[in-house]
Amino acid sequence: MLLTVLSLIFPFVMILAMVADFRTFEIPHSLPIALIVIYPIAAWAADMPWQQIAWAFGLGAIMLVAEILMVLFKVMGGGDGKLIAAAALWTGTETIMPFLLLIALMGGVLALVVLLYRRLPLASTLAGMTAFRKMHEEKRDLPYAIAIGIAGLVIYPRLPMLVG
Numbered sequence: 001m002l003l004t005v006l007s008l009i010f011p012f013v014m015i016l017a018m019v020a021d022f023r024t025f026e027i028p029h030s031l032p033i034a035l036i037v038i039y040p041i042a043a044w045a046a047d048m049p050w051q052q053i054a055w056a057f058g059l060g061a062i063m064l065v066a067e068i069l070m071v072l073f074k075v076m077g078g079g080d081g082k083l084i085a086a087a088a089l090w091t092g093t094e095t096i097m098p099f100l101l102l103i104a105l106m107g108g109v110l111a112l113v114v115l116l117y118r119r120l121p122l123a124s125t126l127a128g129m130t131a132f133r134k135m136h137e138e139k140r141d142l143p144y145a146i147a148i149g150i151a152g153l154v155i156y157p158r159l160p161m162l163v164g
Contacts, residue, residue: 006042014152021145023131027079032086039089046161063088080144092160102151
């Protein structure tokens with residue numbers, strides 16, 4: 001029961017990150033922090049061996065370094081990098097590659113959709129909604145948490161603590 005409740009934090013955070021990034025082009029710091037803080041408790045509830053938990057934290061650290069480099073080279077935003085690194089804890093070494101591949105694929109689809117949306121004139125019904133207006137006006141940023149979140153939701157049933 002405890003594991004079920006704790007494991008639902010992952011998709012919940014993914015959904016919140018998608019909504020926040022869509023609305024404001026920012027991911028609240030509290031979301032990756034929640035994933036990092038809850039992970040060891042959920043892993044303990046899943047009876048995961050401490051070595052597997054340690055490897056997950058190592059993977060998260062590696063992902064954080066990679067994401068910092070991507071931020072420095074302006075490939076992605078800092079919030080996106082923190083979210084991916086925190087989610088890497090949950091995916092573990094077993095499913096990190098499918099997770100990253102899904103992020104890349106969903107990111108490509110997202111970029112195409114947003115590019116097409118920005119090329120069309122903004123419908124008057126959407127112009128009054130801040131999120132849609134900002135999405136249309138912003139010419140550089142992309143709410144990449146949408147791609148990360150979709151990838152996280154797809155990979156969720158394969159999380160090591162759930163298939164253990």
